[in-house]
Amino acid sequence: MNRIVVKFGGTSVMDAERITRAAGIVAELKRGQTELVVVVSAMGHTTDELINLAQKVQTKPNDRELDLLLSTGEQAAAALLTMALESRGIKARSFTGAGAGILTGSTFGNARIESVQTEVLELCLQDNVVPVVAGFQGISTDGEITTLGRGGSDTTAIAVAAALHAERCDIYTDVDGIYTADPRIATNAFKLETLSYNEMLEMAKYGAQVLNARAVEIARDKSVSVRVRSTFEPSNEGTLIGRPPSKFTDFTGIGVDTDTAFVRVSLNPPRSDAKSYMRVFRRDRSHRKNKLVSLLSSAHINFEVGCTFNIVAHELDLCIEKNELEKSIEVLRQNLRTGEELFVDMGLARVSIISQEMSSTCEIDAVSSLSKNNLPIKLLVRTAKRLSFFVPATRKTEAVNLLHKKLERVRLSA
Amino acid sequence: MNRIVVKFGGTSVMDAERITRAAGIVAELKRGQTELVVVVSAMGHTTDELINLAQKVQTKPNDRELDLLLSTGEQAAAALLTMALESRGIKARSFTGAGAGILTGSTFGNARIESVQTEVLELCLQDNVVPVVAGFQGISTDGEITTLGRGGSDTTAIAVAAALHAERCDIYTDVDGIYTADPRIATNAFKLETLSYNEMLEMAKYGAQVLNARAVEIARDKSVSVRVRSTFEPSNEGTLIGRPPSKFTDFTGIGVDTDTAFVRVSLNPPRSDAKSYMRVFRRDRSHRKNKLVSLLSSAHINFEVGCTFNIVAHELDLCIEKNELEKSIEVLRQNLRTGEELFVDMGLARVSIISQEMSSTCEIDAVSSLSKNNLPIKLLVRTAKRLSFFVPATRKTEAVNLLHKKLERVRLSA
Numbered sequence: 001m002n003r004i005v006v007k008f009g010g011t012s013v014m015d016a017e018r019i020t021r022a023a024g025i026v027a028e029l030k031r032g033q034t035e036l037v038v039v040v041s042a043m044g045h046t047t048d049e050l051i052n053l054a055q056k057v058q059t060k061p062n063d064r065e066l067d068l069l070l071s072t073g074e075q076a077a078a079a080l081l082t083m084a085l086e087s088r089g090i091k092a093r094s095f096t097g098a099g100a101g102i103l104t105g106s107t108f109g110n111a112r113i114e115s116v117q118t119e120v121l122e123l124c125l126q127d128n129v130v131p132v133v134a135g136f137q138g139i140s141t142d143g144e145i146t147t148l149g150r151g152g153s154d155t156t157a158i159a160v161a162a163a164l165h166a167e168r169c170d171i172y173t174d175v176d177g178i179y180t181a182d183p184r185i186a187t188n189a190f191k192l193e194t195l196s197y198n199e200m201l202e203m204a205k206y207g208a209q210v211l212n213a214r215a216v217e218i219a220r221d222k223s224v225s226v227r228v229r230s231t232f233e234p235s236n237e238g239t240l241i242g243r244p245p246s247k248f249t250d251f252t253g254i255g256v257d258t259d260t261a262f263v264r265v266s267l268n269p270p271r272s273d274a275k276s277y278m279r280v281f282r283r284d285r286s287h288r289k290n291k292l293v294s295l296l297s298s299a300h301i302n303f304e305v306g307c308t309f310n311i312v313a314h315e316l317d318l319c320i321e322k323n324e325l326e327k328s329i330e331v332l333r334q335n336l337r338t339g340e341e342l343f344v345d346m347g348l349a350r351v352s353i354i355s356q357e358m359s360s361t362c363e364i365d366a367v368s369s370l371s372k373n374n375l376p377i378k379l380l381v382r383t384a385k386r387l388s389f390f391v392p393a394t395r396k397t398e399a400v401n402l403l404h405k406k407l408e409r410v411r412l413s414a
Numbered sequence: 415m416n417r418i419v420v421k422f423g424g425t426s427v428m429d430a431e432r433i434t435r436a437a438g439i440v441a442e443l444k445r446g447q448t449e450l451v452v453v454v455s456a457m458g459h460t461t462d463e464l465i466n467l468a469q470k471v472q473t474k475p476n477d478r479e480l481d482l483l484l485s486t487g488e489q490a491a492a493a494l495l496t497m498a499l500e501s502r503g504i505k506a507r508s509f510t511g512a513g514a515g516i517l518t519g520s521t522f523g524n525a526r527i528e529s530v531q532t533e534v535l536e537l538c539l540q541d542n543v544v545p546v547v548a549g550f551q552g553i554s555t556d557g558e559i560t561t562l563g564r565g566g567s568d569t570t571a572i573a574v575a576a577a578l579h580a581e582r583c584d585i586y587t588d589v590d591g592i593y594t595a596d597p598r599i600a601t602n603a604f605k606l607e608t609l610s611y612n613e614m615l616e617m618a619k620y621g622a623q624v625l626n627a628r629a630v631e632i633a634r635d636k637s638v639s640v641r642v643r644s645t646f647e648p649s650n651e652g653t654l655i656g657r658p659p660s661k662f663t664d665f666t667g668i669g670v671d672t673d674t675a676f677v678r679v680s681l682n683p684p685r686s687d688a689k690s691y692m693r694v695f696r697r698d699r700s701h702r703k704n705k706l707v708s709l710l711s712s713a714h715i716n717f718e719v720g721c722t723f724n725i726v727a728h729e730l731d732l733c734i735e736k737n738e739l740e741k742s743i744e745v746l747r748q749n750l751r752t753g754e755e756l757f758v759d760m761g762l763a764r765v766s767i768i769s770q771e772m773s774s775t776c777e778i779d780a781v782s783s784l785s786k787n788n789l790p791i792k793l794l795v796r797t798a799k800r801l802s803f804f805v806p807a808t809r810k811t812e813a814v815n816l817l818h819k820k821l822e823r824v825r826l827s828a
Contacts, residue, residue: 016470050490056430058497065500068508069493072486076464079483083472086479094482099557143513 003035003125003166007135007157011174012231013077014044023084025172025234026130030090035125037164038092038132039157040081042073047136063108067137067147071097074134074153082132092130095120097145100131102138102156104146111146113138113155113218116163125164133160151212158215162222169219169226173210176230177239178203180253185397186404192253196244199252199356200226202385206352207255216241250362251407252354252385256400261325261346262378262390263303263318265292265332268339288340289316292332299331304388306379317379319350319388348378349396352388353403362407363387369406375399417449417539417580421549421571425588426645427491428458437498439586439648440544444504449539451578452506452546453571454495456487477522481551481561485511488548488567496546506544509534511551511559516570518552518560525560527552527569527632530577539578547574565626572629576636583633583640587624590644591653592617594667599811600818606667610658613666613770614640616800620766621669630655664776665821666768670814675739675760676792676804677717677732679706679746682753703730706746713745718802720793731793733764733802762792763810766802767817776821777801783820789813 006029008022022040030036050069054061061069078094085092097104101117124131135153140146148155154171161169178200181189195203197220204213210228219226219241229238267285293316296303301324306317320328325344332342353366366387370377375398378390391399420443422436436454444450464483468475475483492508499506511518515531538545549567554560562569568585575583592614595603609617611634618627624642633640633655643652681699707730710717715738720731734742739758746756767780780801784791789812792804805813 016467019471053430054494054497057433057494058501061497062500065493065496065508068510069490069497072490075489076483076486079479080468080471082479083468083475083483086476087472094479096482096559145510 001033001035003037003164004029005037005039005157005161005164005166005169007039007153007169007171008041008081008231009153009171009173010041010044010046012172013040013081016080018231019043019077019080019084020087022081022172022231023088023090025231026085027088027090028234030130036130037121037125037160037166038081038130039135039153039160040074040077040132041135041153042070043077043080046073046076064144067108068145070147071134071137071145074136078132078134085130085132090130091128092132093124094132094134096134097137097156098139100133100160102133102159104138104140104148106140106142106144106146108144108146110149111138111140113148113159114141116159118163121160121164149214151215154212154215155218158219158222158224158226161224162218166224169224171211171226171228172231172234173228174231175210175228176233176236177228178208178210178241178253180251180408181400181404182207182256185256186254186400188401188404188408189253190408192239194240194243195252196356197242198385199244199354200241202352202354203253203255205255206350206354206386206388207257208253211241244356250355250357250359252356254400254403254407255352255354256349256396257352258349258393258396259322260319260348260350261322261344262348263320263325263328263332264343264345265316265318265336266341266343267314267316268337268341285314288337292316292335295331295335296328299327301328301331303328304381306381319379319381319390322346345378345390347393348390349393349399350388350390351396351399351403352386353407354386356385358382358385358387365406366403369402370399373398373402375402415447415449417451417578418443419451419453419571419575419578419580419583421453421567421583421585422455422495422645423567423585423587424455424458424460426586427454427495430494432645433457433491433494433498434501436495436586436645437502437504439645440499441502441504442648444544450544451535451539451574451580452495452544453549453567453574454488454491454546455549455567456484457491457494460487460490478558481522482559484561485548485551485559488550492546492548499544499546504544505542506546507538508546508548510548511570512553514545514547514574516547516552516573518554518562520554520556520558520560522558522560524563525552525554527562527573528555530573532577535574535578563628565629568626568629569632572633572636572638572640575638576632580638583638585625585640585642586645586648587642588645589624589642590647590650591642592622592624592655592667594665594822595814595818596621596670599670600668600814602815602818602822603667604822606653608657609653609655609666610770611656612799613658613768614655616766616768617667617669619669620764620768620800620802621671622667625655658770664769664771664773666770668814668817668821669766669768670763670810671766672763672807672810673736674733674762674764675736675758676762677734677739677742677746677759678757679730679732679750680755680757681728681730682751682755699728702751706730706749709745709749710742713741715742715745717742718795720795733793733795733804736760759792759804761807762804763807763813764802764804765810765813765817766800767821768800770799772796772799772801779820780817783816784813787812787816789816
């Protein structure tokens with residue numbers, strides 16, 4: 001018998017009407033003699049509302065208590081969706097993460113799933129009962145309720161699919177698949193039928209918020225096929241993740257985010273005798289950059305270094321997540337030498353071009369098309385599958401559309 | 415060291431501001447070197463809102479799922495109150511009912527507490543940590559989350575107080591104690607300083623909604639002193655339950671409710687020879703009444719029989735809870751003989767006079783003062799500690815005030 005894990009996101013269970021609709025989708029799938037396990041997010045904006053409430057009570061809410069608080073959101077949604085299924089005559093049973101056997105590490109607020117004990121879920125399937133699992137949560141070995149961090153319900157769904165050896169994991173959301181770029185931004189964006197895990201991973205990390213990156217890693221590592229599809233158009237097959245596109249293409253899509261800031265450290269030459277000035281300065285400059293980068297690493301800060309790192313430049317350019325900016329600035333300030341300067345720009349958008357394999361043609365095409373239109377680029381990060389750079393946030397739409405028009409033909413002709 | 419269990423009701427934790435206020439009360443008590451355990455209800459009207467939501471999804475929500483849904487309300491409140499305590503520098507830790515060791519039977523929606531495993535709570539107290547327990551819920555021996563029914567958080571608090579051998583259980587609510595009658599109805603109502611368990615039990619069952627009757631039974635059976643007091647006037651000592659008033663009085667208070675309906679079965683004589691008519695009819699009538707009463711009992715319906723049961727009357731008068739009315743009518747209808755008639759009145763209020771020991775003087779005083787004012791009485795139930803009867807719901811305020819004025823001197827002069 002087919003076995004599918006189905007996950008509904010917050011917008012798909014936002015109110016009673018939508019919960020009933022989601023139950024309808026499950027009923028339709030069930031008709032096909034499929035064994036189904038459902039994973040559900042909290043209703044609509046519940047999680048954000050609970051966080052706001054917590055912050056009114058405690059400026060920086062206690063992590064353990066916050067997890068106990070937030071986990072109620074998914075628990076409630078699971079119970080309600082189960083009622084909606086029962087109401088349609090489908091035998092169903094809701095479970096908290098703990099009840100469903102989701103065992104995690106003990107880092108509150110960002111726990112990793114360590115294993116899924118499938119006994120309870122298998123028993124349900126044997127009895128033709130649809131288990132409805134509260135996503136985003138689990139229980140640590142010391143019996144504490146934990147949550148998995150943002151997008152954690154995707155992780156739950158894919159981990160459950162892997163543990164149950166499900167044929168597929170369907171992620172039902174409010175869009176009908178993964179697009180080459182956010183269609184609200186890029187007028188030419190089109191839906192991708194298939195994507196490899198690694199392409200999806202880059203897309204998830206650098207812009208596409210539809211699917212959580214950690215969830216994609218688990219899917220890749222456990223070879224779980226994932227389909228991203230719309231609750232509002234259940235007949236639309238969405239995007240299948242796992243299979244690379246039939247033909248090789250060097251354009252997957254474009255991501256854009258405003259969650260990162262541009263940080264520049266301007267280095268000045270140390271005192272030195274004039275004679276060996278250039279040589280010493282260069283060596284020292286490279287040494288300084290290494291030093292500052294390793295200081296940030298030691299402080300467990302997530303950052304990327306621009307390509308000014310390797311070339312002979314007087315600056316160290318960094319891309320740092322805004323929520324780690326304060327900490328990063330502190331680390332850097334404490335270690336600045338006289339004459340060195342720190343410059344931070346929060347008003348930028350990071351644009352990322354994702355590719356199965358980034359070619360130099362692609363990079364040249366991208367940079368030249370932006371230059372032609374007088375769009376200033378700051379920092380450039382180049383990896384095997386991605387090219388990222390900052391543009392002014394006010395011009396991000398323009399940048400994404402220019403790049404999409406320049407690069408789309410590669411995929412369209414494939 | 416003193417050990418006190420403190421319970422906050424829904425109105426005491428209705429929003430962030432009130433949660434902070436409740437934390438302030440705990441902080442004040444903690445200053446007195448007291449070991450504290452906190453039990454908390456769901457915020458404001460959360461439970462009702464969740465029930466409404468459930469009913470939108472499933473006409474008659476599944477009991478198991480409803481418990482999983484409702485239990486989130488107290489869990490969230492416990493986490494938030496814990497954060498508010500931590501924010502004041504008080505070490506605290508929240509627990510679900512299951513986490514706190516509240517073991518229950520397996521009747522979803524109305525589970526009884528079977529035992530409280532105190533290990534976790536004792537460990538907290540040893541470490542000077544205030545445990546904050548989600549009220550109204552527990553876990554059954556088969557590992558299912560259960561709820562205790564309306565007012566269940568009172569039950570949790572008192573059961574925890576009993577298990578921990580606490581000196582007292584303080585029930586913080588939105589009124590400053592137990593009154594002789596609802597002060598919103600009876601203008602002369604006054605606060606009772608002390609009440610015996612049995613008086614409180616009758617008051618709780620027949621009108622005073624401040625404290626749950628089952629909780630009072632546990633308090634009585636385990637000899638837990640209970641203080642009902644106001645979150646908004648924490649210096650007010652409220653009402654102490656457990657100690658009978660210093661002098662014997664035959665007036666405790668007056669309760670009123672509109673949760674019950676008056677049901678009358680009019681009995682007609684069966685065919686019989688004219689000669690022995692009266693004797694046969696009387697015997698048969700008494701037999702019929704017994705028969706109908708036992709049918710209702712077998713159907714597990716909660717009802718009371720009016721004093722027409724024992725006297726020579728052609729009617730069987732019953733007082734039946736409105737939420738069991740449909741079922742009761744079905745049972746009675748199916749068993750009516752030709753000529754017998756069923757009469758139901760939903761528009762009545764039940765007024766109950768509670769006394770340490772009901773005297774015939776009290777009954778005469780009550781009935782005559784209502785008659786003098788042309789207030790019609792229907793049905794009369796008389797027990798050792800209570801006299802209940804129906805008056806038209808539209809005249810309940812008048813009835814309660816008349817009775818209060820007539821009877822209050824007994825307690826006031828004591």
